[in-house]
Amino acid sequence: MIRPPSDPQEPHVALVEEWNASEQHHKVVVQHVNIQGLGRTKEDLLGYEISDVFNAKNLIDVMKKAHIARQRLLRLGIFKEVEVLIDTSEGADALPNGLDVTFEVNEIKRLTGSYNTMVGNNEGSMVLGLKLPNMIGRAEKLTFQFSYGTKETSYGLSFFKPQPGYFERNLTLNMYKVTGQFPWSSLKETDRGVSAEFNFPVGPTSHMLKWEGVWRELGCLARSASFAVREESGHSLKSALSHTMSIDSRNSAIFPSSGALLRINQELAGFTGGDASFFKEDFELQLNRRLFWDSVLSASLWGGMLFPIEGKPSCIADRFYLGGPTSVRGFGMYSIGPQSEGDYLGGEAYWAGGLHLYTPLPFRPGRGGFGDLFRTHFFLNAGNLCNLNYGEGPRAHLQKLAECIRWSYGAGIVLRLGNIARLELNYCIPMGVQSGDRICDGVQFGAGIRFL
Numbered sequence: 001m002i003r004p005p006s007d008p009q010e011p012h013v014a015l016v017e018e019w020n021a022s023e024q025h026h027k028v029v030v031q032h033v034n035i036q037g038l039g040r041t042k043e044d045l046l047g048y049e050i051s052d053v054f055n056a057k058n059l060i061d062v063m064k065k066a067h068i069a070r071q072r073l074l075r076l077g078i079f080k081e082v083e084v085l086i087d088t089s090e091g092a093d094a095l096p097n098g099l100d101v102t103f104e105v106n107e108i109k110r111l112t113g114s115y116n117t118m119v120g121n122n123e124g125s126m127v128l129g130l131k132l133p134n135m136i137g138r139a140e141k142l143t144f145q146f147s148y149g150t151k152e153t154s155y156g157l158s159f160f161k162p163q164p165g166y167f168e169r170n171l172t173l174n175m176y177k178v179t180g181q182f183p184w185s186s187l188k189e190t191d192r193g194v195s196a197e198f199n200f201p202v203g204p205t206s207h208m209l210k211w212e213g214v215w216r217e218l219g220c221l222a223r224s225a226s227f228a229v230r231e232e233s234g235h236s237l238k239s240a241l242s243h244t245m246s247i248d249s250r251n252s253a254i255f256p257s258s259g260a261l262l263r264i265n266q267e268l269a270g271f272t273g274g275d276a277s278f279f280k281e282d283f284e285l286q287l288n289r290r291l292f293w294d295s296v297l298s299a300s301l302w303g304g305m306l307f308p309i310e311g312k313p314s315c316i317a318d319r320f321y322l323g324g325p326t327s328v329r330g331f332g333m334y335s336i337g338p339q340s341e342g343d344y345l346g347g348e349a350y351w352a353g354g355l356h357l358y359t360p361l362p363f364r365p366g367r368g369g370f371g372d373l374f375r376t377h378f379f380l381n382a383g384n385l386c387n388l389n390y391g392e393g394p395r396a397h398l399q400k401l402a403e404c405i406r407w408s409y410g411a412g413i414v415l416r417l418g419n420i421a422r423l424e425l426n427y428c429i430p431m432g433v434q435s436g437d438r439i440c441d442g443v444q445f446g447a448g449i450r451f452l
Contacts, residue, residue, distance in 0.1 A: 030054050030062060031089045031098040038104040041078060042137040046103075048165030049073055053101050062086060066101055073105065075167055077141065080135040097275060108133050125149025138164060154178040169200040185233075186225035186343045189317055190217040208244040209274065213237075216317060226341035230317045239274035243268040249286060253373060255358070256417045257296045261286040269318070270309055278307040278318060295359040300452055302327075302383075303351040319346030322385040323406075323437075325446025327352055330408030330430030331379050332438030337385035337434045351401055352383030354452040358414065375414045377426065381452060382407035384425040406432045421449045431435045 008058030033053055050070040050351055056062040066084045073082045082105050089098030113380040125147045132142040141160040147153065156176030163169040178191045193214030200207055216236045220229060243266050250259035263284040268278030282304025289297050308314050321344070322328060323336035336380050337347045357378040365371045388397050424446040430439045 001051055013389055015376065023070070026058060026097065027061060027094055028056070028058055030097050030101055031093070031095060032100045033438075034100065034102045035105060036102060037107065039107050040110075040137050041105075045074065045076075045138045045164050049076070050101075050103065059086075059099075060327045062099060064100065070103070072167070073103065076139045076162075078139050079105045080108055093451055110134075125152065130288035139167075140144050143266060145153040147379040151182070151202055152180040159403045165434070167360055168206070170198075172197050172199075181221055182334075184321075184332070184344045185227050185316065185346075186221045187316065190219075191215070192217075199392060204249075206246050206248075208242075208390060210241070210242045210244075212239070212293045213239045213272075216315075218315075218317060228340035228345055229316070229343050236276060236315060238269055238276040238318075239272040240267050240276070241271060250286070252418055252419070254422050255296075255414075256288040256298070257290045257294075258288055260288065270312075272346055275312075276310045276315055276318065278314055279309060280318065280369060281305055282320070293359070295357060298354075298356040298358065300354045300356075301351070302353075302452060304349070306348040307389075308348075316345055319348060319384060320350045321346050322350050322352060322383055325424060325426070326448040326450065327381070327445050328383045328408060328450045329379065329410060329444060329446070330428030330440055331406060332440055335438035336383070336406055339389060347385040348387045349397070349401060350383065350385035352381070354382075354402045360447055361413075373416045375416075376411070377414045377424065378411045379426070380407070380409045380414075382432075383452075404428070404432070404434050406434065406437065422451070423447050 030053055031183070033050055033068070035043065035050075038046075050069040053062065053065045053069055056065045061300050063086065066086060070082045073079055082103060085102040085104065087100050087102070088101050089095060110132065112131045112133065114131070114193065116127050116129075117125065126149070127147045128257060129143060129145045131144075134140065135142055139162050143158045144155070145158075146155045154176060156174055156178075158172060158174045161171045162248060164444035174193075174195045174197075176191070176193060176195075179188070180191075181188050190302050191214050193212060195210060195212040195214075197208055197210040214237075216238060218233050218236070220233060244263065245265075246261070246263040248261045248263075250256035250261055261284065265280075265282050267278075267280040269280075282302070284300070284302050286298065286300040291297055304320050306314055306319060321334035321337075324333035326338060333345055334346075337350070338345045358375040359368075359378075361371055361374050361376060382405055384401055384403070386400055386404075388400060408428050408430045410426050410428040412424055415423040424444075426446070427442065428444050430441055433439055
């Protein structure tokens with residue numbers, strides 16, 4: 001009997017019984033694949049995930065394909081544990097080179113709860129959740145989640161359904177209510193909405209199609225809110241279709257040392273109803289290259305434009321915002337661009353670029369352990385956010401985006417929080433400051449999941 005290693009980094013060592021090293025590459029036939037421990041899970045769902053084991057041609061191939069099948073089963077999120085056993089076939093129909101593969105599974109409970117904390121873009125929150133995994137036996141999941149944060153409180157109900165055999169192709173339905181505070185605009189917003197999103201891969205790209213209908217209630221966060229913000233207050237209904245395409249070859253989302261990311265998003269509001277009408281396009285590009293002494297050079301570029309439709313002005317909740325420890329460092333949170341009486345109103349066009357050098361800590365303390373969670377960070381950021389006159393041509397648009405460029409440089413320390421988020425403590429020197437910009441000249445702290 002052979003038990004393939006659970007860790008993909010472990011070598012595929014064998015062997016026991018009559019299988020010796022010289023026979024590992026001899027032709028074999030996988031006669032039976034058994035699954036033990038099933039309760040409410042449907043066997044036809046798992047058939048898609050383990051079927052490739054039957055195509056193995058030798059013992060090494062069987063072990064590799066069985067390990068891949070194990071990973072695919074765990075990816076479904078319906079099993080706590082999956083063990084694999086490989087043994088010689090027995091019985092009247094057993095072939096001399098026949099093998100039986102057995103997957104021993106342990107299903108997750110019908111109801112699970114969770115409590116954790118999350119880090120967003122310069123904010124934190126406490127999250128409570130209840131999950132009903134594998135509701136109907138085919139990896140469906142119903143989730144209720146409540147989040148209480150420093151700037152946002154939300155609760156929502158979502159239903160997730162993957163396509164059997166193609167886990168990356170899945171459908172998610174959501175109902176939610178989100179209440180957020182945006183002090184840089186003296187604005188508070190409550191969203192009540194429903195959405196449906198379909199995720200699917202096409203070659204090396206991943207795509208998401210989404211429809212969202214949301215009732216938005218905007219109000220003033222303080223009595224000192226500017227007239228421009230008060231003018232935006234009230235109720236609105238937004239119905240929007242969006243599409244996101246991404247290609248991600250990075251070896252890590254937080255501290256990548258190689259690879260690239262390209263994400264392009266389009267959003268069309270008003271076509272399916274509502275009183276918000278616009279077309280919005282934005283992109284994100286990141287390139288990473290390893291240099292000497294484990295240092296990494298990273299370059300990133302963001303940009304976007306919003307085009308109002310039918311002569312309707314854009315809403316403050318739909319515009320772009322720029323500035324802060326997660327984008328153009330050295331400036332206050334979202335404090336670049338159009339503003340009125342100290343309230344930042346966002347813009348309909350923007351770009352931002354960054355050049356970063358990440359290196360290990362000096363003298364490499366804690367190498368191979370805790371010290372690997374830290375990096376020193378040298379950066380140069382630049383960007384601009386403004387409104388455009390769409391009656392003018394592209395040359396005038398580029399000229400306006402090239403005017404009044406804000407930029408900054410500095411250095412600091414970065415801490416990785418798992419594979420989800422990171423913290424930055426930087427000393428920033430802002431340059432190109434314009435009238436009305438709020439700066440942070442000196443030490444600036446940032447926490448988030450998406451950084452320029």
